[in-house]
Amino acid sequence: MNEIDALIDETIRALEQMKRAGITHVDVRPETLAIPLTIPPTPASSALVASQPIRPADTETQLQQLAAEARRCTRCAELAQCRTQVVFGTGNPRAELMFIGEAPGADEDAQGEPFVGRAGQLLTKIIQAMGFARHEVYIANVLKCRPPENRTPLPMEVQNCLPYLQRQIELIQPRAMVALGATAMRALLDIQIGITKMRGRWYYYRGIPIMPTYHPAYLLRNPAAKREVWQDMQEVVRQLGREIPRRST
Numbered sequence: 001m002n003e004i005d006a007l008i009d010e011t012i013r014a015l016e017q018m019k020r021a022g023i024t025h026v027d028v029r030p031e032t033l034a035i036p037l038t039i040p041p042t043p044a045s046s047a048l049v050a051s052q053p054i055r056p057a058d059t060e061t062q063l064q065q066l067a068a069e070a071r072r073c074t075r076c077a078e079l080a081q082c083r084t085q086v087v088f089g090t091g092n093p094r095a096e097l098m099f100i101g102e103a104p105g106a107d108e109d110a111q112g113e114p115f116v117g118r119a120g121q122l123l124t125k126i127i128q129a130m131g132f133a134r135h136e137v138y139i140a141n142v143l144k145c146r147p148p149e150n151r152t153p154l155p156m157e158v159q160n161c162l163p164y165l166q167r168q169i170e171l172i173q174p175r176a177m178v179a180l181g182a183t184a185m186r187a188l189l190d191i192q193i194g195i196t197k198m199r200g201r202w203y204y205y206r207g208i209p210i211m212p213t214y215h216p217a218y219l220l221r222n223p224a225a226k227r228e229v230w231q232d233m234q235e236v237v238r239q240l241g242r243e244i245p246r247r248s249t
């Protein structure tokens with residue numbers, strides 16, 4: 001993330017917190033507004049760095065370059081050593097809807113594609129119930145490499161890998177996103193509340209609405225929660241200005 005993006009994110013986050021707290025205006029001294037904003041230039045040496053406005057035709061190429069960079073990545077020594085392959089992301093480079101999970105599991109590590117195991121099959125059904133084909137949306141994880149024994153990602157690993165996800169979002173520019181579980185929300189928005197309290201409400205990441213909901217793996221263990229996920233997904237369909245299909249998961 002460059003410094004302008006970080007500054008904008010921080011400002012949006014602070015304003016959203018104030019809004020939730022009932023604060024409706026902010027007093028700013030004229031001399032504060034008069035201070036020029038000086039941002040140091042960032043080096044444009046990697047596919048992780050956005051240097052030019054993104055043209056649609058470039059998106060696929062830049063995603064491929066970013067994926068190639070991730071495939072060589074060894075920032076997390078343990079994960080780089082244990083992985084079979086990097087699981088970068090899959091789907092439409094110009095998707096209007098993006099799903100973000102936590103990290104690849106064994107099936108994903110073996111096949112190189114996110115959400116292909118049992119939880120992935122359930123996610124595909126959810127996507128179809130929303131009126132999309134799987135290839136029309138984009139699916140990615142916070143971590144691109146499988147943690148050993150599917151353990152929870154370490155904070156340092158999330159920090160190491162987050163720039164890949166941030167750049168994916170920047171390139172794809174989805175109109176809405178779904179965070180599958182708390183890890184994606186914590187990584188993108190630094191929100192430290194549980195998914196049960198978070199789900200069903202819109203949050204914003206760099207102006208893009210993001211809906212948190214339960215991870216499909218949780219639904220496999222708790223099928224009753226499918227009803228809440230379907231409620232959340234109907235909100236997403238509405239947000240995109242589409243008709244809600246009659247069927248449900």
Ligand code: SF4
Nearest residue numbers: 073075076145160161
């Ligand atoms: S998890 Fe991400 S940052 Fe860590 S080694 Fe894999 S690609 Fe690199």
